[in-house]
Amino acid sequence: MNLLNLFGKKTFPRGIHPEGFKEETHDHQARRLPFPAQIILPLSQNIGKPAIPIVHMGQHVRRGELIARADGFMSVPLHASVSGTIKKIDLVPSARGDKEQAIIIQTSLSSTQTHHHGDYQDFEKMSPQALVQAVQDTGMVGLGGASFPTHVKMKIPDDCTIDTIIINGCECEPFLTTDHRIMLEQISFMLRGIRIAMKAVDAPRAIIGVEDNKLNVLEAIRPHLPADDSITIEAVVTKYPQGAEKMLVYSLLGKEIPSGKLPSSIGVAIFNVATLAAIGELLPQRQGLIERIITITGDNLNKPGNYMVPLGTPLSHILKHAEFTGNEAELILGGPMMGMPASFLDTPVKKGTGAVLVLDKRATKRDDVLPCIKCSQCLQVCPINLNPSELGMLATKRKYDVMEEQYHLNDCFECGCCSYVCPSNIPLVQHFRIAKTLNRERHRMEVA
Amino acid sequence: MANQPKIDIRTSPYIRQAPTVAEIMRNVVYALLPLAAYATYQFGISALALMIITVLSCMATEHLFCKLSNKKTTITDASAIITGLLLAMTLPPGFPLWMGAVAGFTAIALGKTLFGGIGFNVFNPALVGRAFVQAAFPVSITTWTPALTTDRFIEFIPSSLALPFMQPVDTAEWTAQVSIDGFSGATPLALMKFQQVFTDSYDLFMGLTAGSTGETSSVLIIICGAYLVFKRMLDWRIPAAVIFGTIISAECFYLLDPAQYPSPAFMVFSGGLMFAAVFMASDMVASPVTPVGIFVFGCLVGFLTVIIRLFGGLTEAVMYAILFGNAATPLIESYTQPHIYGRNK
Numbered sequence: 136m137n138l139l140n141l142f143g144k145k146t147f148p149r150g151i152h153p154e155g156f157k158e159e160t161h162d163h164q165a166r167r168l169p170f171p172a173q174i175i176l177p178l179s180q181n182i183g184k185p186a187i188p189i190v191h192m193g194q195h196v197r198r199g200e201l202i203a204r205a206d207g208f209m210s211v212p213l214h215a216s217v218s219g220t221i222k223k224i225d226l227v228p229s230a231r232g233d234k235e236q237a238i239i240i241q242t243s244l245s246s247t248q249t250h251h252h253g254d255y256q257d258f259e260k261m262s263p264q265a266l267v268q269a270v271q272d273t274g275m276v277g278l279g280g281a282s283f284p285t286h287v288k289m290k291i292p293d294d295c296t297i298d299t300i301i302i303n304g305c306e307c308e309p310f311l312t313t314d315h316r317i318m319l320e321q322i323s324f325m326l327r328g329i330r331i332a333m334k335a336v337d338a339p340r341a342i343i344g345v346e347d348n349k350l351n352v353l354e355a356i357r358p359h360l361p362a363d364d365s366i367t368i369e370a371v372v373t374k375y376p377q378g379a380e381k382m383l384v385y386s387l388l389g390k391e392i393p394s395g396k397l398p399s400s401i402g403v404a405i406f407n408v409a410t411l412a413a414i415g416e417l418l419p420q421r422q423g424l425i426e427r428i429i430t431i432t433g434d435n436l437n438k439p440g441n442y443m444v445p446l447g448t449p450l451s452h453i454l455k456h457a458e459f460t461g462n463e464a465e466l467i468l469g470g471p472m473m474g475m476p477a478s479f480l481d482t483p484v485k486k487g488t489g490a491v492l493v494l495d496k497r498a499t500k501r502d503d504v505l506p507c508i509k510c511s512q513c514l515q516v517c518p519i520n521l522n523p524s525e526l527g528m529l530a531t532k533r534k535y536d537v538m539e540e541q542y543h544l545n546d547c548f549e550c551g552c553c554s555y556v557c558p559s560n561i562p563l564v565q566h567f568r569i570a571k572t573l574n575r576e577r578h579r580m581e582v583a
Numbered sequence: 584m585a586n587q588p589k590i591d592i593r594t595s596p597y598i599r600q601a602p603t604v605a606e607i608m609r610n611v612v613y614a615l616l617p618l619a620a621y622a623t624y625q626f627g628i629s630a631l632a633l634m635i636i637t638v639l640s641c642m643a644t645e646h647l648f649c650k651l652s653n654k655k656t657t658i659t660d661a662s663a664i665i666t667g668l669l670l671a672m673t674l675p676p677g678f679p680l681w682m683g684a685v686a687g688f689t690a691i692a693l694g695k696t697l698f699g700g701i702g703f704n705v706f707n708p709a710l711v712g713r714a715f716v717q718a719a720f721p722v723s724i725t726t727w728t729p730a731l732t733t734d735r736f737i738e739f740i741p742s743s744l745a746l747p748f749m750q751p752v753d754t755a756e757w758t759a760q761v762s763i764d765g766f767s768g769a770t771p772l773a774l775m776k777f778q779q780v781f782t783d784s785y786d787l788f789m790g791l792t793a794g795s796t797g798e799t800s801s802v803l804i805i806i807c808g809a810y811l812v813f814k815r816m817l818d819w820r821i822p823a824a825v826i827f828g829t830i831i832s833a834e835c836f837y838l839l840d841p842a843q844y845p846s847p848a849f850m851v852f853s854g855g856l857m858f859a860a861v862f863m864a865s866d867m868v869a870s871p872v873t874p875v876g877i878f879v880f881g882c883l884v885g886f887l888t889v890i891i892r893l894f895g896g897l898t899e900a901v902m903y904a905i906l907f908g909n910a911a912t913p914l915i916e917s918y919t920q921p922h923i924y925g926r927n928k
Binding site: 309385393394454462463466471475476477480492507524546549551556559562564565 | 588589590591592593594595596597598599600602603604606607660699700701702703818867868870871872873874877916920921922923924925926
């Protein structure tokens, strides 16, 4: 059992305490931005297969209309996020660097941009299988950033039974406040989404985990919880990476997810609050996921805050309306610990994009990488309890196989704590990503 | 957004925690300065000159070797200053200055640059330097002079100014005739070893005894160490484990025969143990990184110190204990890898 829990504080060992920087936006109600003139919807917005387009150039589409269908079970459909005309279906540069297929829609200026939706469906009367299908039809993926198709998570292997679902409202990344706002503004959608998820995975209870820097969320939600205690809310210690799946399961339940296994192997399913709130809103109306709340924050912005934006909104549009005043910046999709860097201003907001963080490089820049002095700080923060120091040294020697076989490289989920504390400024996480990629390639070669 | 902004690209994480290596090293230097000041107060200009010489020697050696290997000089990271200061503080205050320079050269050349510079040294460089001069100049390194002599701020201890490659003059005669404000005599460890006299632990704790340049005052060492621990630049677990290991080992012997063996308090506060535990054993590079490994390492150092002190031929043992501990570090680490989340042992 978790020793720390005995003292009434729910948490996990190690981890870091970065400054939150959330004050700037956490009181900022989610507002809409004007629609952009053009949106870019990459077909791959999820882990798994990209969607297949079912529209053609010049076709007029309504906001919420299906424009690309799912390619099998490991895929989700895509819906038009604005009413307009399909300008083209073409390759666009992705945030990762390579090019990807995208549908580009020219927004029709005369449209009222009202939603397109289907007939009402009552989830209480639906079977788990029907619910999984209905969730897939919404095009839902993990909105916390992982972009894993939600319906796949809800499809529980036959040999597992789920006794608890955990709703992740930690939002442990600095700067981000979208989940915070959703838990204050969309309580009824969220609770409906939780009940849908409980029904889909056949779980008797649900626990909402919220970091204790958001105590107003606990106050706001408690009155709405059912009297039978099937859904509860618990505060966990504010610490990064509390919102990581493995950490939150440990903090709330005192259990470890076995290495390489899914949470369902210990009877747990985990969903992000934003994901369930969106399902609660969209599923009964048979709507598709077409917009999301993102936090826009960081340096040199006159109007930071939380904004509801259509998927596919380019960063330039967002920066313009947040009144960015600088002329040099780092643009990060997501939080400062695990976010992706954006390399061009046409990068669109995707389903998994929870924030646009604008950082002035001068504040955080460090150039010199020094040798590891074995200060052991990284070992003292690694939530998985790996030995990043040794892993880093093996990486520089290119002993990627030793990293995987003896030092459990694949248990690393790249939270970045080790890089964050390293006084020698060694890019440990980057080393590990490269090592994992090369190992995967090597294994593929071995199989082939 | 008047014009198109320039976009910078890095990989995550984008925020970093202070401090850098250079900041850590600088703060260790700050923490050593009070000890240096107290040493100067106790032993006068000889101690000050010795510290300056070893620091300069270490820095010059590091610079020289960086130049020889066509690398960017690393003296700016202040680690050579630390090595020099640590080294001087383990030497007797009247140690000939030229021998101090030799010790500094060996510390950096053999202890550090040979292994590849900062981060790669297997042993604590300062202790390598001291081990070398212990073997090379056995007389000078065991010649102790009294603290708090009246003229210490205007007159060098005669042995300090020995000409290069010359043995120093015998200080026994000088020691006998100088006027002393405080106390005199052999070091507490020598008294214990050769005369079975145990110095009062309070005097040891406060630093009111003869001894090496920077090692005498346990209380000052603890305060300086606490500053670094407070700034999260020193791993408190290492000194704690060393002291724990020393106390347990000493207690075993003390229980066997309190007349023959000294008390654990004496062991902890005498000689260089406190200094070594706080500043030497905690050398990050040469000590283990795993939590269990740190504990094993500290206990090993403490145990070896007690054994060598009680049964060895030397009075000062902690230096060799730490060097042994450094040598055992890779082995200790390989057996003490931490339990990983989601994996059963």
